[in-house]
Amino acid sequence: MTRPVTADDTAFAAITERYRRELHIHCYRMLASFDEAEDAVQETLLKAWRGRDGFDGAMPRAWLYRIATNVCLDMLRRGSRQGTAVQSHADLPWLQPYPDQLLDEVAPRDEQPEAVAVERETIELAFLAAMQVLPARQRAAFILRDVLGWPAAQTASLLETSVAAANSAVQRARATLQQHLPARRADWSAPELTEDDRTLLATFIDAHERCDAAAALAVAAPDLRITMPPHPMRYDGLDVIRPFLERAFGPERDGDWRLVPTMANRMPTAASYLRRPGDSEYRAFKLDVLRIVDGRIAEITTFGTQLFPVFGLPPVLDR
Numbered sequence: 001m002t003r004p005v006t007a008d009d010t011a012f013a014a015i016t017e018r019y020r021r022e023l024h025i026h027c028y029r030m031l032a033s034f035d036e037a038e039d040a041v042q043e044t045l046l047k048a049w050r051g052r053d054g055f056d057g058a059m060p061r062a063w064l065y066r067i068a069t070n071v072c073l074d075m076l077r078r079g080s081r082q083g084t085a086v087q088s089h090a091d092l093p094w095l096q097p098y099p100d101q102l103l104d105e106v107a108p109r110d111e112q113p114e115a116v117a118v119e120r121e122t123i124e125l126a127f128l129a130a131m132q133v134l135p136a137r138q139r140a141a142f143i144l145r146d147v148l149g150w151p152a153a154q155t156a157s158l159l160e161t162s163v164a165a166a167n168s169a170v171q172r173a174r175a176t177l178q179q180h181l182p183a184r185r186a187d188w189s190a191p192e193l194t195e196d197d198r199t200l201l202a203t204f205i206d207a208h209e210r211c212d213a214a215a216a217l218a219v220a221a222p223d224l225r226i227t228m229p230p231h232p233m234r235y236d237g238l239d240v241i242r243p244f245l246e247r248a249f250g251p252e253r254d255g256d257w258r259l260v261p262t263m264a265n266r267m268p269t270a271a272s273y274l275r276r277p278g279d280s281e282y283r284a285f286k287l288d289v290l291r292i293v294d295g296r297i298a299e300i301t302t303f304g305t306q307l308f309p310v311f312g313l314p315p316v317l318d319r
Helices: 007-018 020-031 034-050 060-079 100-106 125-131 136-147 152-158 163-177 195-209 213-218 238-249
Strands: 220-228 231-236 256-264 267-275 282-293 296-303
Touching: 007 020, 007 034, 007 060, 020 034, 020 060, 020 100, 020 125, 020 136, 034 060, 060 136, 060 152, 100 256, 125 136, 125 282, 136 152, 136 163, 152 163, 195 213, 195 256, 195 267, 195 282, 195 296, 213 220, 213 238, 220 238, 231 238, 256 282
Parallel strands: 220 296
Antiparallel strands: 220 231, 256 267, 267 282, 282 296
16 A cells, blocks of 8 residues: 655655756766656656655765666666767767756756756767767766766765775776867866857858858868767768758758757757748758867757757747
């Protein structure tokens, strides 16, 4: 027989709900999928609820992170995705973007001083892709220590291992990541979006809305890369990309474009809407996340429309 819900249960639910967003971001870093992170958080909160009678009320954040991390480790084991070889985002069919407006929900507040603001270097797509190279427990140890700033003893306790083993896992993770990211974290990316980045995004949008292939190519790096998770396609270099862009913008194009600026993973992003011939509305088509290097677009990761609702983007535009 199920026992009735008490006032203590209601208070417990309020505590766990307080950490939902940061748990979601933690699971997202582990899994690189917004949807899978949502599944992991739901399972975490369900496990927490079922185990609430055994929770002593001390350090709820650490307790929830322990559950969430183990849920993610179990998901990674079941999915056989530990230590994936990654050459580009095309090798990560599960990769999904994360809207900045949700990342901002975990900024430290008076009632939640332990929260850690989500920095660009720890959430960019390149960082997530590099995470996928790591074995799952190394990934967890690195995120806890180097991203969340947990002490070695607390990390070891969460992973149910020794401090020496936890430190070893972090060191191995750092060594692996140095092969995929600059050695100094400060060099992984600019600390925040610059005005030049915003101007470049506006230029990218303007070129697409005017169907100006030359203008779009002018703001791209010569070695521009385009990938389209979950599809395996990968396009490298302007010589390869130019014919596709000229077709998309040419007289036989599929229709007219309208783009809406947004942000994903602390990166400039454009949501594209297409109005096909004979249609009166622009319909959601794709989401382009831009990586900018030295004032040029170095990489475009294109996603479908599945997550438009969580970005607060409408399914259609009427202009």
